[in-house]
Amino acid sequence: MTGKAYSSVWLREPRKATSPGRSREEIVRAALELLDEEGIDGLSMRKLGAKLSAGATSLYWYVANKDELLELAYDETWGAITVPDPEEVGWREAASVTAHSVRQVMLRHPWLAHLLGRLPALGPNAMRVADRMRQTFKLAGFTGYEVDYAVATFTAYIYGMTLPEIAWNATMVDGEYDADAMRAQVMKAAADFPDMLERIDMDTYEDPRVMRAVAFDFGLLSVLDGLERRLVT
Amino acid sequence: MTGKAYSSVWLREPRKATSPGRSREEIVRAALELLDEEGIDGLSMRKLGAKLSAGATSLYWYVANKDELLELAYDETWGAITVPDPEEVGWREAASVTAHSVRQVMLRHPWLAHLLGRLPALGPNAMRVADRMRQTFKLAGFTGYEVDYAVATFTAYIYGMTLPEIAWNATMVDGEYDADAMRAQVMKAAADFPDMLERIDMDTYEDPRVMRAVAFDFGLLSVLDGLERRLVT
DNA sequence: ACCTGAACACCGTTCAAGT
DNA sequence: ACCTGAACACCGTTCAAGT
Numbered sequence: 001m002t003g004k005a006y007s008s009v010w011l012r013e014p015r016k017a018t019s020p021g022r023s024r025e026e027i028v029r030a031a032l033e034l035l036d037e038e039g040i041d042g043l044s045m046r047k048l049g050a051k052l053s054a055g056a057t058s059l060y061w062y063v064a065n066k067d068e069l070l071e072l073a074y075d076e077t078w079g080a081i082t083v084p085d086p087e088e089v090g091w092r093e094a095a096s097v098t099a100h101s102v103r104q105v106m107l108r109h110p111w112l113a114h115l116l117g118r119l120p121a122l123g124p125n126a127m128r129v130a131d132r133m134r135q136t137f138k139l140a141g142f143t144g145y146e147v148d149y150a151v152a153t154f155t156a157y158i159y160g161m162t163l164p165e166i167a168w169n170a171t172m173v174d175g176e177y178d179a180d181a182m183r184a185q186v187m188k189a190a191a192d193f194p195d196m197l198e199r200i201d202m203d204t205y206e207d208p209r210v211m212r213a214v215a216f217d218f219g220l221l222s223v224l225d226g227l228e229r230r231l232v233t
Numbered sequence: 234m235t236g237k238a239y240s241s242v243w244l245r246e247p248r249k250a251t252s253p254g255r256s257r258e259e260i261v262r263a264a265l266e267l268l269d270e271e272g273i274d275g276l277s278m279r280k281l282g283a284k285l286s287a288g289a290t291s292l293y294w295y296v297a298n299k300d301e302l303l304e305l306a307y308d309e310t311w312g313a314i315t316v317p318d319p320e321e322v323g324w325r326e327a328a329s330v331t332a333h334s335v336r337q338v339m340l341r342h343p344w345l346a347h348l349l350g351r352l353p354a355l356g357p358n359a360m361r362v363a364d365r366m367r368q369t370f371k372l373a374g375f376t377g378y379e380v381d382y383a384v385a386t387f388t389a390y391i392y393g394m395t396l397p398e399i400a401w402n403a404t405m406v407d408g409e410y411d412a413d414a415m416r417a418q419v420m421k422a423a424a425d426f427p428d429m430l431e432r433i434d435m436d437t438y439e440d441p442r443v444m445r446a447v448a449f450d451f452g453l454l455s456v457l458d459g460l461e462r463r464l465v466t
Numbered sequence: 467a468c469c470t471g472a473a474c475a476c477c478g479t480t481c482a483a484g485t
Numbered sequence: 486a487c488c489t490g491a492a493c494a495c496c497g498t499t500c501a502a503g504t
Contacts, residue, residue: 113350153452156393193364219386226459
């Protein structure tokens with residue numbers, strides 16, 4: 001039992017770029033547009049083909065399947081992330097800027113939420129970011145496996161915090177909800193839990209955007225403090 | 234523009250349970266089996282219908298659509314989570330046990346990864362867990378909005394850490410990969426990043442399960458320490 | 467009150483056939 | 486080397502019709 005090799009776009013040679021016809025870049029760019037405009041369900045091979053005035057199945061010449069295409073689009077978004085050089089700004093500042101940048105990019109491309117737990121991130125852009133993160137936490141003083149643990153904890157926080165935010169935006173903002181109706185209904189759901197009700201009584205639904213941002217900073221501070229504490233003991 | 238009301242299974246009255254025919258519980262149970270056995274793509278209304286020796290469309294009598302069914306299955310899994318009473322064991326112990334319990338349940342139902350960022354969690358079981366978590370962090374000393382921030386940070390960490398673990402399991406274990414081939418291929422992907430290569434040179438792929446568990450505890454300790462630090466300042 | 471089958475409007479992917 | 490259309494095996498959901 002040799003097992004089948006793990007497969008990913010990045011581990012295969014791309015079609016060599018010849019001049020005529022379509023190109024992989026063109027296809028990925030169009031896919032990104034479709035994803036940003038219509039979300040994860042808005043991207044189908046047929047629609048993408050149509051957008052490029054091609055048959056849906058022509059795309060399979062450039063890309064093995066839809067997942068490969070998503071991997072390419074995925075990595076593209078990693079390219080937009082700012083990771084300052086920790087040597088220049090210090091590790092805490094570098095980590096903080098990175099965290100906010102990842103959050104912003106995720107909020108700008110909500111369809112990323114559907115890919116994060118599903119596709120490997122082995123593309124060059126994702127690698128670049130991962131490498132910089134490692135440097136950041138090494139500079140902080142972590143060594144050996146602890147560098148990985150620190151990076152994992154840090155990114156886990158960012159993902160875990162931003163994912164529900166995306167979900168919220170999707171159901172609330174896009175769903176053009178009625179704030180008061182929503183509030184009443186959540187109260188009903190929380191009816192048996194006095195502690196939950198108490199919370200809802202606060203002005204929770206006032207300005208969710210600001211709330212979310214404040215919460216993010218609060219948690220980020222906590223996580224960085226907690227990681228720093230590992231260094232002194 | 235009044236906006237459409239936010240909708241969720243929990244906010245509608247269920248069909249009243251009459252004796253004959255199928256029941257919502259029966260359907261949800263069958264759906265859970267299908268999800269656990271075949272994953273998120275294994276659940277289709279047609280397959281589920283067949284499993285219950287019914288026409289696929291019969292299910293629409295009990296459930297408005299597939300998402301509602303998923304919401305019900307989703308909440309069912311929250312029922313399996315252990316949340317100790319913080320008054321009895323102390324807030325740090327309660328938080329720690331809860332974190333490990335959530336991770337275990339997620340690993341046992343990997344399809345949860347696809348729902349976490351997508352569906353609201355307003356079911357009774359999810360509410361129970363959320364309520365207990367709030368109590369835990371209130372006991373720790375948080376007040377007002379900070380209770381929410383602390384809970385959000387805590388759960389963000391758990392989700393963010395476990396999600397990639399599920400993804401890893403899905404591609405690696407289920408894909409019955411060849412460890413050495415995998416290793417070589419990731420090296421190729423990381424070729425331009427000396428820092429990444431250095432990491433791969435360590436015995437990273439030795440026993441991922443243990444590594445993951447250690448990493449989880451490391452991060453959990455950090456997050457709880459970081460949150461605790463918010464209380465003293 | 468509950469269940470059905472047919473039908474609609476979609477999917478991703480394969481493949482033989484074209485240029 | 487690149488593109489095509491037809492075809493296969495699926496989807497979720499609606500709805501008129503049955504009992």
